[in-house]
Amino acid sequence: MALALVNSFAPPVRLDHDAHKESPVIDARNIGVNFKVEHGTVEAVKDISFQLYRGETIAIVGESGSGKSVTARTVMGLLSKRAVVAPKSTVDYDGANILKYPERERRKLRGDRISMIFQEPMSSLNPIYTIGSQIVEAIRVHQKMSKKQALARALELLKQVQIPDPEARLKQYPHQLSGGQRQRVMIAMALSNNPDVLIADEPTTALDVTVQAQILNLIRNLQQERRMAVILITHDLTVVRQFSDYVYVMQHGEMREHNTTEKLFANPQHSYTKHLLSSEPRGQANPLPEGSEIILDAKGVRVSFMMRHGTFFKPELKELVAVDSLGLTLRKHETLGLVGESGSGKTTFGQALLRLNDAENGEIYFDRQPIHGKSRTEMRPLRSRMQIVFQDPFSSLNPRMTIGQIIEEGLVVNKLGATKAERLDRVREALISAGMPGNILSRFPHEFSGGQRQRIAIARAIALEPEFILLDEPTSALDLSVQAQIIELLRKLQDERGLSYLFISHDLKVVRALCHRVIVMQHGKIMEEGPVNEVLTNPKTAYTERLVKAAFEVA
Structure with missing residues (x-):
């Protein structure tokens, strides 16, 4: 009886199918995917059906681990070897079941007719090739074009996705770009061959709010010009409401509900949909205890990089000042937000404060102790007291180590815990x-969703019981309801252990809920700086006003 109630909100065919005169460009039916794991089988996706028509955007929403990305990877043919697709599953693209295609035919479709923007750009871009060569390759694999023409097209694409100084970026490597800039490169590559279907898996997760609106508007404009169909996988319900035509809601690998965007937001039927729509970062930071001492103090911190311009034979180096003589103070028990668009220097400044990169000038004091002149060896005893949670959990978790080994490693290095059992x-x-x-x-990082991996990264930092944690976009990969849980967790840990946080983010809703100052x-x-x-x-x-408007008002 309960099962019938759940499925009554999610029939296999769309509720608005009578309004469409043409056939769907993608008609997926009964998708089921199991993963073979050490102690049996995990049902990641159970009997999922959806339809996508030309020129429209459907959104697939749900919490991390709900099966959204696995569903998308089934369409793309990018599942791991452990995955087993149910025999009854079908994905019809223009009338043919592409699940039956041989691998060579699937490869021709991938990146050409059906393209995908992945959630984690650092793990999708090859670290040993320049940005330009990777975009050129994506173009020339599917189009007959000279290298010079492809390079001109690559430059045009980088301009379209609003990347700063696009000529210089073509010659740079992925590690030289910020998280948001890498994501824009991925979007440029996905759009390079004018696909019929674009699958966007959390395409704006790493982007600041102002660029998020630009990128989504860009995708929408291209969609209208070319009648491109878009599958938008996201946990950002503001984006869903603004940009999608039809919404599918997933939980635990099952479809809970689907409807047109307008009807679903106006009158959600399933209890899980209601829970999702009511989840948003709330509350505010607990007041600071009186007389809280300063734990981190910085003055005049400057970090710059030399950027290569010009041609290969006539290179020209220009100085980029990433952190221009900045200072801050952070008190015990306090959360200080550091916000700004991608490429503004937030992460570089934060890492300089932890001595993870070298500042040319400036003074940094941790718990009244000067650390700006300390060597790596001299910094080592302080490392357990100051921890960091990175923006991209996939690249910060060793793929060859189990979760137990990853978290235990820090305890071993810092000689915490008398025995292995402890x-x-x-x-x-x-x-x-x-x-x-x-x-x-005993499980490995690749067996978890993006949001789950971020929580594992937070657990690794917490295990060392530090006094100060640099949180670099720690909630960017998490869905709304889990964001709220993480905010509560960080508040609770702060109260119990007297933790201090430097919270780097472009999500001003989370900053408002968690930070004392910004x-x-x-x-x-x-x-600008002051109480949040x-x-x-x-x-x-005007700059802060623009950020606030983009975060809190639907464009």
Whole structure:
């Protein structure tokens, strides 16, 4: 009876199918995907059906681990060897079941007629090739075009996705770009061959709010010009409401509900959909204890890089000042937000404060102790007291190590825990604190969704019981309801352990809910700083006003 109730909101055919005169460009029916794991089988996707018509956007929403990305990878033919697709599954593209295609035919479709923007750009871009050569390859694999023509097309694409200084970026490598810039490169590659179908898996996760609107508008404009169909996989319901025509809601590998965007938001039927729509970062930081001491103090910090311009035979080096003589103070128990668009220098500044990159000038004091002159060896005793959670959990978790080994490694290096059993207890406790089960120690990072991997990265930091954590976009890969859980978790840990956070983010809704104060950065400079409510309610600069408007108002 309960099962019939669940499925009544999600029939195999769309509720608006009578309104469409033509056949869908993609008609997926009864998709089922199992993964063989060490102790049996995991049902990742169970009996999923959806239809996509030319010129429209459908959104697939749900929490991390709901099966959204697995569904998309089934369409693309990019599942791992452990995956088993159910025999009854069909994915009709222009009337033919592409699940029956030989691998060579699937490869011809991939990147040409059906293209995909992946969630984690650092793991999708090849670190040993320049950005230009990777875009050129994506073009020339599917189009008869000279290298010179492909390079001109690559430059045009980078301009379309609003990447700063596109000529210089063509000659750079992925590690030289910020997270948001790498994501824009991935979008440029996906659009390079004018596909019929674009699958966008969290395409704006790494982008700041102002660029997010530009990118989504760009995709929509291209869609209207070429009648391209888009599958948008996201946890950002503001984006779904603004850009999609039809919404599918997934949970635990099953379809809970689907309907036109307008009807689903106006009158959600399933309890899970109602839960999703009511989830948004709420509350505010607990007041600071009186007389909180300063734990981190920085003055005049400057970091610059030499960027290569010009041609191969006449290279020209120009200095890029990423952090322009900045300072800040952070107190015990305090959360300080560092916000700004991608490429503004937020992460570079944060890493300089932890001595993970070298500042040319400036003074940095941690717990009143000067650390700006310390060598790597001299910094080592302080490392367990200051931790970092990176933006991209896939590239920060060793793919060859189990979850237990990854988290335990820090305890071993810092000589925490007298015995292995004691260390493993701390590992399990950290995982549970971060909202993950304690029985996943023997599993590997690739077996988890993006959001789950981010929680594992948070657990790794928590396990060392630090006093200060640099959080670099820690909630960017998480869906709304899990974001709320992580905010509560970070608040709870702060209260219990007196933690101090430097919170780097482009999500101003999360910053408002978590931070005491906020610093707004642009082009390596501080534009504005002050109490979070004051800055976000009454911004003093046009730049901050633009950020606030993009975050809190639907464009």
